[in-house]
Amino acid sequence: MAPVRRSGRLSNVRTKYSEDPFLDAGISGGESDSAYLSASETKKQKGKKKALQVDSSSDNDFVAVERDDDDEYNSPDEVSDEGDAPGSDSDATDDDDNDDMIENGGKPSISTSRYHKKRNPDRAIVLAGTDTHSRGILNPMEHAAKPIHLRVTFGTDQRDLLAIVYSRDRWFRGIDSGFPSRASLNEAKSLPDYGYGLTFGLGREEWKTDSTRAWDWYYQDLDNGRPSKRQRLETIAEGEARQAYLPPPKAQKHTVIIGPADEQRVFRLGQHESLNFGDAWGARQPQAKKSGPRVESKSRKSSSKVGGTGSTPVAERKIREGWILNLGSKVQCSAWVPNQNGLTQFLAVVTPVSREQRINHSTTSESKAAPAFSPSLPDPAALQIWAFKAKDDGSLTKTIDMNFEPRLRLTLCTDWGDVRRIAWCPMAREPREEDDEDVSKNVGLLAGIWGDGSVRVLDIKVSRDPRGSEFYKVASPMFTAKPPSTVCTCVAWLSPSDIAVGCANGFVAVWSIAASQKSTSHPAPYVYRQFHSTYILNIAPAYPTHPHLLGTTSMDGDTCLTSILDHQVDMVQTTRMRIGSSHISYSPFLQSFFSSDENDFARLLAMRRFFTTSAVARLPSTISAMAPCSSWHPSALLGCTGGSVMATNPLRRLLHPKEKQWQQTWFAHEWVPGHEGDDDSGVSRFQDGFKADNISLLRNTLGERKLINGTSVVTIFEEGTHITSLAWNPSQICAGWACAGMGCGLIRVEDLAI
Known part of the structure; x- marks a missing residue:
């Protein structure tokens, strides 16, 4: 009979008596005789290990084991939620540690540990002799201080750093974590721009050229x-x-249900008719216009009163301002x-x-x-x-x-x-x-x-x-x-x-x-x-900072940043996806590209560290639309197949990866077909009034929303529910305006500035 296997975590060796009846009977468990030695004999064979000693006479010996307090600022898990970036030396570090332990007779090497690496005076990691290549820049996956993190993300040029400082001063408020605030938009000309803030790192003459001499060809008289x-x-x-x-116009008008959650109203829109959906929040009854939509009431509560007496006047709700158009397709x-x-x-x-x-x-x-x-x-x-x-x-x-x-x-x-x-x-x-x-x-x-x-x-x-x-x-x-x-x-x-x-x-x-x-x-x-091996889904230049750099996404799942000056040398790829993303846009405020992954996450790709990704938003379903980034604020607008549209400002997460990420839902849309067949426009319902949420960007967690009884579930929504198009208004005086197009033919226009 084989002896019972004990855990090796016991601090002391179990007492073993030499008089064993099984040994006297000649029964062996297949183990070597050393397994039945006494405790005293076992201690003698183990011997004693030498203690790890550090000579305190030299300060240079402490460089290998010293750990800055700032090293805890940027942990590998916080830089990217999608795992290690391509080219990171995390795997190589583990192999080096094992080799050093074998060479040192089982003793761990402090200087080559993953969290205790030798560094140069500029805090750059000293490469080991076995390393065959280097990316040539600091690895953002390693522990680094805040100045190193900013230098790796935005570069060392003064123009780039001053431009991002200007972005931080204007858009680092908590109220701007989702939609842009009107106060921040109005102070564009009052705050100091540090010389390069309003031009995103370009000189005044370069910025002015694009609006003057660059248009001479348009006014040129040729033959x-x-x-x-x-x-x-x-x-x-x-x-x-x-x-x-x-x-062609449908036989039945499009039914729109919108308003407060407890008192929604029904409107009917014909093709090319407009609806002022702010009437659904007004205290007065909306008046039907000649060419406008027909209005019905769908109230769950007759009125809402302040206090408990019947003579208390009805509380007036704030009227929302915006339009809904029915385009018919x-x-x-x-x-x-x-x-x-x-x-x-x-x-x-x-x-x-x-x-x-x-x-x-x-x-x-x-x-x-x-x-x-x-x-x-x-x-x-x-x-x-x-x-x-x-x-x-x-x-x-x-x-x-x-x-x-x-x-x-x-x-x-x-x-x-x-x-x-x-x-x-x-x-x-x-x-x-x-x-x-x-x-x-x-x-x-x-x-x-x-x-x-x-x-x-x-x-x-x-x-x-x-x-x-x-x-x-x-x-x-x-x-x-x-x-x-x-x-x-x-x-x-x-x-x-x-x-x-x-x-x-x-x-x-x-x-x-x-x-x-x-x-x-x-x-x-x-x-x-x-640039790619197959179909290119989208293309976006890094204008105006670096217009010769093109961000492209392809059907093969690759997302690349390439220079048209030399596409074979100046090219970098990020983590490859199984499904190609059709969304990419450059944000000059963040000096980064916005894109989406194969699931329901939005990712941020810093231009100077394009090979890594950072998740900045999470939607309830697959991302189906993304608004091109605005030149007047850093907020991103994302739409999904489930009909929700969300806004987020990733500036905090870009500057400090451990900051909480907030996002806010603009509206949720749901569409169902009508009963009359294909000639019916169907029914659309809008939900409004969402608050800002602090979301978790971790993957494969215990509370995964798409896991039901341990099985991954994908929801298929009606095509009319999808958000198919999003756009910010690129004009400065209306920078807070946004539009959202849907698969059912509706388009919603609203001023989102808080």
Whole structure:
């Protein structure tokens, strides 16, 4: 019979008597005879180990074992919630420790421990002789002090450090942890900018060039006239445009349920009708307008009173301000027009047409090739420009004027397939005398990706009559290009005259609009290089800090930061995902990229340590939309398939990884189909009034929300519930405005500044 196995954690050896009846009977448990030695004999064989001694006569010996108090500031688990970054030496450290213990006869080596590493006077870790390579910079996964953490994250250049100090001074308040506050937005010109805060690290002359000399090509007179003259528009009747290029109206109006949780109201919206959802919070009954929605009451409580007597007046709720539009079909794209300093703000929206309209319009048979990698049929599409108005209240940032109903100012119809991506030129342009010579008002340059695989640039102009609504068909754009043997997938602006385009074959092409105006043939890109092995989902430049650096996401799961100056040498990748992310945007305030992972986390990628990621937000379902980062505040806006939209400001977590991360829900949307079949718009319900939450960014915890009885569960939501498009207003006077497009065809516009 084998002896019972005892734990080795006992401090003393169990007493073992030499007179053992099993030994006398000749029964052996298969163990060696040393297992049955007496306690005294065992102690003799073990011997004594030498104590670990440190010579106190030399101060240099304490460098290896000394540990700063600041080392506890930045722990490896707090830098990234997604594990060790690629290239980190955590695994190599463990192997070195084992080798040193073998060489030292089992004694642990203090100088090579993971938490006690030798450092140079500048606090950089001394590489061991067995290390074969180094990234060349400090490893953010190691314990480091606050100055080292800032130096690794933002660099050593004074311009970068002063820019992030300016961001900290303006946006480090607790009230700005979610939505931006109006007080912080209004003090943009009052606080000291340290020379580089307002320009994000650029000099004044460099910043001014993008709005002056960089636009000379636009006003240049060539043989064929000014560049905008190459664009030709044909007038089209409103009835023809609505019948062929806009989604057909449904037989039943869209039902919208919105208001306080205990007293929601029902509204019915027809196509292209607007709803002032602030009426649902008002004490007065809303008056139905001629072309507006029909209002019904859905009250759970008759009234809410203050006190206990019946004579107490009803407490008035604060009226919310915002609009809900019914566009009749899924909101494919939406983007605010930048650099609008007047009270009128423009919003570009794209909605696809129905399948019946495609069949009636197309004269060729449907292609059987992969739709994402091949050009589509010349299906009809329309770009809608809606006008909103701000209230002139004397402050720097304006609120929405609820007395002015949103109006459809311009509709541009095309026959080039669906409009898949749109991007306004974000660079400001100082007004010139030539602008007053035009009959129409210049709005800006819009780049888009159409279903036929081409990228086009349109010069958008609207009538100076604020009550007019125009309908045009685009015969030829201002600029068009297409890469050989592939299609364009995404587009971004590098300068007022340069656009970068991602392609389905993994290549990135860069065109110069100014250089292409001199030639009548198809323009060739001056940069055409392979960045990924397959389909590029999104592209975003680090403008204005480093416009030559491009952040790209691909279908293969890689997220890369590449320089167009030398893409083979200046390229870095972050942790690869199993599913590619279609969202990436650069925040100049944070000097970092926003993106999403394969689950429901939003991640932050600092430009100077792009190889590591930090989780900054967590949504209740998969992220389906992300607003491009604003140049006036660092808050990010994220939407998910479950219908929720959340805002978060990751500045605290970027500067101090141990700070708590807060996020706040804008609204929650839920859509269900109607009972009349496909010709019914369905019912949408909005939930508002969420408070800010301190969220946990840990993964695989005991209270995992997606684990039910130990099984991972994924919820599938209705397509109409999804948040499909988000956008911040890039104009300074309306920097707090945001819009959210949904799969059911609704779009919500609201001023989120607190």
